[in-house]
Amino acid sequence: MELSRSRQLLRDVLAVLVTAIFAFPMFWWALSSIKPISAMFDKDRVVWFDFEPTLINYAVTLFGRSRSQLAIDDGLGMGVAGADSYDSRQSIIDTIIVSVGATGITIVAATLAAYAISRMQFRGRGLYLNWVLGQRFLPPIAIIIPMVTIYKMAGMRDTDNLYMGYIGLIMIYALINLPIALLLMKSFFDDVPKEIDEAAMIDGASRWTTFTRVTLPMVKGGIAASAVLTFVFSWTEFLLSLFLTTDIRTIPVKIQTFVTSTGNEWGFITALGTAAVIPSFIFILLVQRHLVRGLTLGSLKE
Amino acid sequence: MTQVITETRQKWQMSLPRFLTAEHPFPWLFPASALMVVFGLYPLFKAVESSLYRRNAATRKLIFQPEFNWMKVFQDDRVWDALFNTLLYTGVALTFQLVLGILIALLLDSDRKGYGILRAIMTLPLVIPPAVTAMMFLLMLNGSFGVISRGLIAMGLMPHNFSILGTSSTAMAGVLLAEIWQWTPFMVLIMLAGLRSLPKEPFEAAAIDGASAVQVFFKLTLPMMSKVISIAVLIRGIDLMRSFDYVKVMTDSGPGTATETLTSYAGRIYFGNADFPYASTVALFTLILVILTSSIFMRIFKVKL
Numbered sequence: 001m002e003l004s005r006s007r008q009l010l011r012d013v014l015a016v017l018v019t020a021i022f023a024f025p026m027f028w029w030a031l032s033s034i035k036p037i038s039a040m041f042d043k044d045r046v047v048w049f050d051f052e053p054t055l056i057n058y059a060v061t062l063f064g065r066s067r068s069q070l071a072i073d074d075g076l077g078m079g080v081a082g083a084d085s086y087d088s089r090q091s092i093i094d095t096i097i098v099s100v101g102a103t104g105i106t107i108v109a110a111t112l113a114a115y116a117i118s119r120m121q122f123r124g125r126g127l128y129l130n131w132v133l134g135q136r137f138l139p140p141i142a143i144i145i146p147m148v149t150i151y152k153m154a155g156m157r158d159t160d161n162l163y164m165g166y167i168g169l170i171m172i173y174a175l176i177n178l179p180i181a182l183l184l185m186k187s188f189f190d191d192v193p194k195e196i197d198e199a200a201m202i203d204g205a206s207r208w209t210t211f212t213r214v215t216l217p218m219v220k221g222g223i224a225a226s227a228v229l230t231f232v233f234s235w236t237e238f239l240l241s242l243f244l245t246t247d248i249r250t251i252p253v254k255i256q257t258f259v260t261s262t263g264n265e266w267g268f269i270t271a272l273g274t275a276a277v278i279p280s281f282i283f284i285l286l287v288q289r290h291l292v293r294g295l296t297l298g299s300l301k302e
Numbered sequence: 303m304t305q306v307i308t309e310t311r312q313k314w315q316m317s318l319p320r321f322l323t324a325e326h327p328f329p330w331l332f333p334a335s336a337l338m339v340v341f342g343l344y345p346l347f348k349a350v351e352s353s354l355y356r357r358n359a360a361t362r363k364l365i366f367q368p369e370f371n372w373m374k375v376f377q378d379d380r381v382w383d384a385l386f387n388t389l390l391y392t393g394v395a396l397t398f399q400l401v402l403g404i405l406i407a408l409l410l411d412s413d414r415k416g417y418g419i420l421r422a423i424m425t426l427p428l429v430i431p432p433a434v435t436a437m438m439f440l441l442m443l444n445g446s447f448g449v450i451s452r453g454l455i456a457m458g459l460m461p462h463n464f465s466i467l468g469t470s471s472t473a474m475a476g477v478l479l480a481e482i483w484q485w486t487p488f489m490v491l492i493m494l495a496g497l498r499s500l501p502k503e504p505f506e507a508a509a510i511d512g513a514s515a516v517q518v519f520f521k522l523t524l525p526m527m528s529k530v531i532s533i534a535v536l537i538r539g540i541d542l543m544r545s546f547d548y549v550k551v552m553t554d555s556g557p558g559t560a561t562e563t564l565t566s567y568a569g570r571i572y573f574g575n576a577d578f579p580y581a582s583t584v585a586l587f588t589l590i591l592v593i594l595t596s597s598i599f600m601r602i603f604k605v606k607l
Contacts, residue, residue: 012416015409019420025438025483026426028449032441046452109333116330128331133607135342137592139544141565142585143341145572146348175341178334183607207324236431238547252433256551266441273434280429285422292495295428295488296533299607300495 026277033057033270040266057271061088086268091254092276097166098241098250099234102173106181106230107223109174114185115211119197129183136179136297144243147172151244158246165248169241173234180233180297181226184290187298188222189215225290228283235280251276353583364579371583381584383559384567385591391478391563392542398482399538400531403489408519410490411497425491427484436551439480443467467553470560477548477561485541489534496530497523532603536596543592564588 032040039051059065064087117125151157156168192215200210216223238252249257255272258265284291293301321328356367375381410421427435442450445465454460466476500523508518524531546565549555555562555570562570565588572581599605 011409011412012414015412015417015420018406018409019423022427022483022487023423025435025442026430028442029438041447043446046447046449105333105337109337112330112332113334116327120327120330122327131338132334134593135338137540137544137589137596138342138346139546139565139585139588139592141544141546141568142349142582142589143345145568145578145582145585146345146352147341149578150345150348171337171341175337178337182334211324232429236429236434238431238433239550252431255434255437264440269437270441273437276434277430281426284425284429288422288425291425292491296492296537297607299533300492300530301499 029270030274032266033274037267057267060086061268061272062275064089086258088254088272091249091251094248095235095250098169098173099231101166101170102177102234103227103230105170105174106177107227110178110181110185110226111223114182114189115215118186118189132179132182140176140239144240148243157244162247165245169245169248172240172244173237177230177233180294181230183297184226184294185222187293188219192218221290225287225294228287229294232280232283349582349586352579353586355579357577357579371580374580375583375587380559380567384562384564387561388543388563392539395478395481395542396535396539399486399489400535402486403493406490407493407497411494421494424487427487430484432484432547433551435480435484436548439476440552443476468557470557473553473557473560477552480548480552481545485538488538492530492534496527500526532605536599536605540592540596544588
């Protein structure tokens with residue numbers, strides 16, 4: 001529909017304004033991370049730009065510098081103890097390990113199962129899909145409560161053995177992401193004509209060769225989209241990692257530990273929070289084309 | 303040499319039972335099924351089992367008494383308050399997200415230069431950890447230095463030293479603000495995809511007939527989008543009913559029980575009283591609610607995922 005010039009201008013302004021409103025919390029968050037304490041906690045006014053930007057929050061959370069040492073170096077003399085508990089490097093490594101591990105397992109399991117559901121006729125196929133879908137609807141809290149006991153018994157919850165902890169989180173993250181990845185992969189397999197598989201098999205290729213050499217290369221986009229969504233959902237998960245492990249602190253849980261009885265360490269919270277969303281931003285923009293399909297479990301295509 | 307290998311392989315494959323060959327769905331479904339059985343069905347079964355036991359708080363012994371926890375759910379006023387809060391939370395958030403989602407999608411659905419960037423910015427909130435979003439709004443809603451609070455005070459809409467999240471009557475609104483901010487983009491994206499997939503002809507015909515923009519929206523766009531809208535509402539509705547992170551981080555169900563939802567109540571029973579049979583029962587009650595409402599919804603609106 002053609003709009004008159006003034007109405008088009010009005011629409012442009014409105015579109016920018018609405019986007020700006022939605023972008024504002026992220027902007028404010030990032031801005032707060034470079035504010036000195038005095039500017040952040042000004043009770044008399046909201047400080048916008050009239051402050052000396054500082055990277056101290058990033059130095060402490062991402063590079064493990066001691067805050068009191070930094071303060072002394074700057075001649076501020078504001079010694080605050082408990083510096084190493086704000087060092088979040090281990091959390092970042094843990095979150096990467098868990099997210100990558102969960103993504104790998106999810107993609108393998110989901111792709112194999114999605115191929116069978118898309119290509120083979122078997123009894124209980126509809127039932128199986130309902131099971132997968134039901135898994136997606138399950139409130140995590142319903143499985144967490146028994147899981148805590150199970151993980152304790154299996155030595156995956158409060159153990160000194162980090163590997164057991166990793167495995168525990170990886171498996172549960174793989175579970176919660178499996179339905180999305182599976183249904184998304186199924187919708188991508190459904191897009192590839194069955195005749196292509198059949199032609200390859202008539203030519204003498206086995207089922208497995210057909211899958212790896214013919215079908216799989218045609219759903220690369222789907223694998224990328226599922227992998228990104230799985231990674232992002234694992235990266236941002238909070239509830240399961242809060243309850244199911246005591247040794248591993250993924251980033252969303254680590255940030256909560258900066259909420260202390262003497263006050264919230266907003267500088268560190270915003271710094272780690274800002275750093276943590278950057279990888280997700282990059283990944284999600286890479287697969288933007290398939291995002292809607294992923295979020296609607298493969299039922300809407302763009 | 304290669305022939306020998308091929309022959310051996312063929313022989314070996316012949317000796318495998320049929321359900322272990324690639325022709326049978328079993329090996330394909332096995333990894334996914336194993337994951338869902340061990341980490342999904344088994345704990346769920348355990349939850350159902352434990353809901354049938356009564357926990358004696360003094361002796362910490364479990365006594366088999368199948369009806370006890372389930373009767374307690376229906377007599378517990380806190381469950382009903384939590385159910386009310388869950389439905390309020392879901393209803394309000396869903397309404398705002400849907401209406402804003404459609405309006406913003408209509409606004410951003412343009413091929414003009416720059417709109418692509420606006421749409422990309424719009425998707426970003428989706429990938430922020432909900433626990434971090436909750437902290438963002440905790441910072442902005444802080445009574446003394448939060449930017450939203452200061453803004454409301456400056457506009458004369460709020461008294462000084464008023465804490466939105468610390469007051470029973472407004473805490474839920476504060477939590478909802480974070481929820482709505484983060485997930486409206488979900489609706490925007492889906493509605494944009496829906497708008498893009500609509501056929502052009504009916505709109506051209508309507509334009510020739512001189513239909514107004516409002517008429518076109520209600521008589522054409524909305525009915526043609528009904529499938530997309532119902533899928534979006536279903537997925538979002540389910541996630542809202544099982545939402546946990548925002549309430550946990552922003553108010554921890556408080557003040558008092560003002561923002562207590564079913565999931566957060568279940569968590570509180572478990573970590574507060576260690577009464578895991580009853581906590582499981584409340585969690586299962588939530589699951590039943592989700593299944594019931596979603597199947598009724600799917601039946602009425604004929605949604606198939």
